Amino acid sequence: MTGDKRGVFTPAGRCEMNNRKGIKRILAIRGMGAAITAFAGLIVIYVAFGILNPKVFSGQNILNLLRSMSKYLLIGIGQSYVMITGNIDLSIGSVVGMSAMLTATLMTLGVPPLVAMLISLCCGLMIGVINGFLVGKFRLPPFIATLGTMFVARGIGYMVNGNRNTDNIGIKLGKEVGDRFQDFFYYGKTAGIYNTFWIALVIFIALFFLLSKTRTGRHIYAIGSNVDAARLSGVDVVATTIKTYLVSAFCSVVVGFILCAQAGMGNMEAGNTYEMYAVAAGVIGGVSPLGGSGLLLGTFAGAAVWQTLENGLNMVGAQVGIQRIVIGVIVVFAVLADAVLRTGNGLKKSK
Amino acid sequence: MENEILRFSRVTYEKDSVVYLRDFELDIQKGEIMGLIPLNAYGLEEFLELLKSNDPLYYGYVYYNGKKVNSWQDMHRAPNKITVIGSENSLVMGQSVVSNIFVLREGFGQYIIRNSLLEDQLRPFLQDIGEDIDPGSRVEELSAYERVLVEILRAVIAGNRLIVLRELGTFIAENEMGRLYEVVRHYSKRGIAFLFISGHLEEISSLCSRAAVMSGGRILNIISSDKLAGSIWDALYQEHSDYAGQGAGRPGRALSEKEVLEIRDLKLALGARLTVTVRKGEYLVIRPLDNRVFDDLISAIFGDYKPADSRFYIEGDKTVLCRDRRVALLREHPEENMLFEELSYLDNLLFTVDHRIPSVWGRSGVARSVRQELSGLLGEEVFGKSIRELTQKEKIELIYGRILLQKPDLVLCAMPFKDEDFSMRLLLKELQEMLLARGISIVNITMNVADSAPLADRIIEIAAICN
Numbered sequence: 001m002t003g004d005k006r007g008v009f010t011p012a013g014r015c016e017m018n019n020r021k022g023i024k025r026i027l028a029i030r031g032m033g034a035a036i037t038a039f040a041g042l043i044v045i046y047v048a049f050g051i052l053n054p055k056v057f058s059g060q061n062i063l064n065l066l067r068s069m070s071k072y073l074l075i076g077i078g079q080s081y082v083m084i085t086g087n088i089d090l091s092i093g094s095v096v097g098m099s100a101m102l103t104a105t106l107m108t109l110g111v112p113p114l115v116a117m118l119i120s121l122c123c124g125l126m127i128g129v130i131n132g133f134l135v136g137k138f139r140l141p142p143f144i145a146t147l148g149t150m151f152v153a154r155g156i157g158y159m160v161n162g163n164r165n166t167d168n169i170g171i172k173l174g175k176e177v178g179d180r181f182q183d184f185f186y187y188g189k190t191a192g193i194y195n196t197f198w199i200a201l202v203i204f205i206a207l208f209f210l211l212s213k214t215r216t217g218r219h220i221y222a223i224g225s226n227v228d229a230a231r232l233s234g235v236d237v238v239a240t241t242i243k244t245y246l247v248s249a250f251c252s253v254v255v256g257f258i259l260c261a262q263a264g265m266g267n268m269e270a271g272n273t274y275e276m277y278a279v280a281a282g283v284i285g286g287v288s289p290l291g292g293s294g295l296l297l298g299t300f301a302g303a304a305v306w307q308t309l310e311n312g313l314n315m316v317g318a319q320v321g322i323q324r325i326v327i328g329v330i331v332v333f334a335v336l337a338d339a340v341l342r343t344g345n346g347l348k349k350s351k
Numbered sequence: 352m353e354n355e356i357l358r359f360s361r362v363t364y365e366k367d368s369v370v371y372l373r374d375f376e377l378d379i380q381k382g383e384i385m386g387l388i389p390l391n392a393y394g395l396e397e398f399l400e401l402l403k404s405n406d407p408l409y410y411g412y413v414y415y416n417g418k419k420v421n422s423w424q425d426m427h428r429a430p431n432k433i434t435v436i437g438s439e440n441s442l443v444m445g446q447s448v449v450s451n452i453f454v455l456r457e458g459f460g461q462y463i464i465r466n467s468l469l470e471d472q473l474r475p476f477l478q479d480i481g482e483d484i485d486p487g488s489r490v491e492e493l494s495a496y497e498r499v500l501v502e503i504l505r506a507v508i509a510g511n512r513l514i515v516l517r518e519l520g521t522f523i524a525e526n527e528m529g530r531l532y533e534v535v536r537h538y539s540k541r542g543i544a545f546l547f548i549s550g551h552l553e554e555i556s557s558l559c560s561r562a563a564v565m566s567g568g569r570i571l572n573i574i575s576s577d578k579l580a581g582s583i584w585d586a587l588y589q590e591h592s593d594y595a596g597q598g599a600g601r602p603g604r605a606l607s608e609k610e611v612l613e614i615r616d617l618k619l620a621l622g623a624r625l626t627v628t629v630r631k632g633e634y635l636v637i638r639p640l641d642n643r644v645f646d647d648l649i650s651a652i653f654g655d656y657k658p659a660d661s662r663f664y665i666e667g668d669k670t671v672l673c674r675d676r677r678v679a680l681l682r683e684h685p686e687e688n689m690l691f692e693e694l695s696y697l698d699n700l701l702f703t704v705d706h707r708i709p710s711v712w713g714r715s716g717v718a719r720s721v722r723q724e725l726s727g728l729l730g731e732e733v734f735g736k737s738i739r740e741l742t743q744k745e746k747i748e749l750i751y752g753r754i755l756l757q758k759p760d761l762v763l764c765a766m767p768f769k770d771e772d773f774s775m776r777l778l779l780k781e782l783q784e785m786l787l788a789r790g791i792s793i794v795n796i797t798m799n800v801a802d803s804a805p806l807a808d809r810i811i812e813i814a815a816i817c818n
Contacts, residue, residue, distance in 0.1 A: 213712055214712055214713065215712055217712065218694075218698065218702070218712050221691070221694055222691050222694065222702065225694055226689075226691050228682075228688065229688060229691060231654065231673055232653060232654075232673050232682065233702055233703050234673065234675065234706075288693075291693075292691070292692070292693030292694075293693040
């Protein structure tokens with residue numbers, strides 16, 4: 001017996017009903033469909049590359065994949081926060097570079113890593129506050145405002161060490177301190193997985209909670225959906241916009257630490273074009289560039305898709321040019337899908 | 352037939368498999384000012400769309416200016432030269448009056464634009480109707496009344512034989528409406544026909560020679576001017592009048608002495624000033640008599656700009672209205688402006704409740720209990736719909752449901768009845784009465800008091816001091 005038409009009598013029937021309701025409820029969450037699609041795409045891509053080259057399935061490759069995607073995940077989270085409010089942050093890559101250069105320069109001058117990181121963090125957050133004020137308070141177009149801060153942050157990154165890359169970060173602090181910093185952010189492992197991934201995961205969980213379970217999170221979505229209605233409903237649009245740019249700056253600074261640890265030095269070109277990778281991670285995962293919708297879960301999938309594509313195309317020996325074309329096409333299709341879903345264009349048959 | 356400007360003959364029109372107009376019959380003669388009273392909004396947008404663009408018909412014929420322009424058999428259709436003028440004006444902001452009238456229209460042949468020449472061409476038209484508008488001024492500098500005039504002039508100069516005027520009374524002040532009627536009569540004597548759409552009998556009867564009553568996508572009746580105030584008319588309006596009459600004057604309604612809002616010396620355009628207090632549970636209508644004063648007041652209240660010396664006090668505390676959850680603000684057409692389409696129904700409903708229940712977004716139990724509590728009022732099925740799928744009625748109920756949960760002391764709304772049909776106006780009145788019954792004060796800022804007067808405890812009119 002499996003229950004009557006309404007399917008409520010037997011435990012089996014009830015269970016089936018509840019499952020169906022649960023799935024429906026999950027799918028009803030706005031952006032969840034796109035996130036699930038991105039995860040499904042990720043599996044397909046991964047398996048396809050694995051068939052072409054079985055080394056893709058090796059444990060070490062998976063670990064490397066997780067570590068490499070962490071950078072894209074972090075900047076993707078930052079950009080997603082900003083994009084959900086309907087804005088964009090072009091300064092991400094430059095803040096990454098500035099953070100890497102500042103941290104490395106200070107460490108080469110003998111400043112303890114923690115202090116160097118704190119100073120870099122403060123500078124990065126300052127850029128976030130400036131972005132937030134320019135966009136939220138003075139209503140500058142976010143593209144222009146963050147384009148300006150992009151150049152400023154990159155300029156600071158160049159200037160801190162006199163327009164050249166830094167020496168090894170352990171040159172004054174000693175090899176042991178330098179190695180510890182590098183292990184903490186890049187080369188070390190915890191429970192068999194690189195620390196980089198754990199760091200990204202902790203930040204992801206905290207920011208996922210902030211976005212989905214708090215008042216601030218709901219205000220961020222509301223601003224992206226209808227900024228005037230949000231303002232009239234009591235949302236402090238300026239403060240909320242600043243918060244999103246602060247999140248973006250924070251994530252960028254952390255990625256700067258990771259790049260600094262990876263190279264063991266400060267590279268002036270660190271983080272170049274990362275802002276675009278961040279946009280790509282977000283939109284592949286279903287974060288709408290028009291604002292108002294998207295889940296960080298999708299950004300997770302988007303970052304993973306991006307990294308798996310890069311990794312897989314490398315492993316099958318595809319040229320860099322091919323890699324870029326494939327990724328570009330996927331990004332365009334993701335945004336197109338968002339536009340079609342929003343407007344219903346193309347879904348209706350014209351008479 | 353030779354005097355006929357427009358005829359809809361047995362028109363049935365469907366879009367996306369929904370029939371919007373059925374056996375629609377309407378004719379307008381040359382120089383006639385025809386009224387159209389929509390008892391509900393069903394099919395009205397589609398009628399206006401069809402009027403302009405001649406979309407394919409399911410059945411019937413449309414004649415304009417003596418020619419068959421659309422029929423269910425025809426394949427080749429071109430848009431009609433008909434202008435529809437309503438609250439959403441079609442002028443291009445940032446451009447001058449002459450540019451809008453002459454340059455930005457089909458068929459303007461000159462490549463090099465000589466503004467002075469165009470201004471000289473426009474002046475006789477302005478003198479003809481006795482209006483003094485600077486032809487070189489940008490349209491955003493004009494009042495709503497002047498913009499309507501510019502749109503009428505543009506239609507006249509473009510050679511349109513029919514102009515549709517839609518719910519002008521909702522955004523043009525009463526004294527300006529009188530002047531506008533004169534302009535309309537002036538052009539009707541010159542053979543231009545007008546279709547005047549309004550839900551208010553007094554506006555129709557003061558201007559139109561005949562009026563068509565529309566409901567559910569059909570013309571129910573066409574009444575001539577001598578019968579406008581007659582028995583047929585009364586019957587049609589019985590339900591609405593009965594309802595409106597219930598609250599007229601609100602005799603004996605005891606109001607609390609407690610003041611919830613005080614506006615101190617708010618300086619507005621044209622030298623107007625406003626100082627007023629609102630008591631708990633009071634329904635106050637504020638009616639600016641000039642459009643620029645109205646725009647200024649709306650901007651000040653909705654925080655579009657911050658007047659240097661304005662003072663808003665809620666229960667004695669100085670406040671910024673849009674940041675104070677003791678106040679709910681409703682712009683005009685809130686169903687279009689006050690919802691978050693990307694958020695769920697429940698998120699929209701709970702959006703302004705987090706000052707009372709800070710954990711509302713983290714605990715699903717809160718949302719569940721609210722859903723249970725309000726499903727009786729709002730219906731269960733709406734919770735599963737996205738905002739885009741809601742009907743206008745469901746959207747309005749959602750907005751007022753949100754206010755109920757917010758429990759503000761005061762609701763400030765701008766023209767809540769604007770452009771709404773009879774059934775929606777009745778619904779809005781019921782919802783506003785529900786708020787009043789819960790002790791929530793309402794301040795309604797409007798140009799047209801016809802719908803709000805029966806609910807009002809007080810009506811304040813703001814006059815311009817200088818021009």
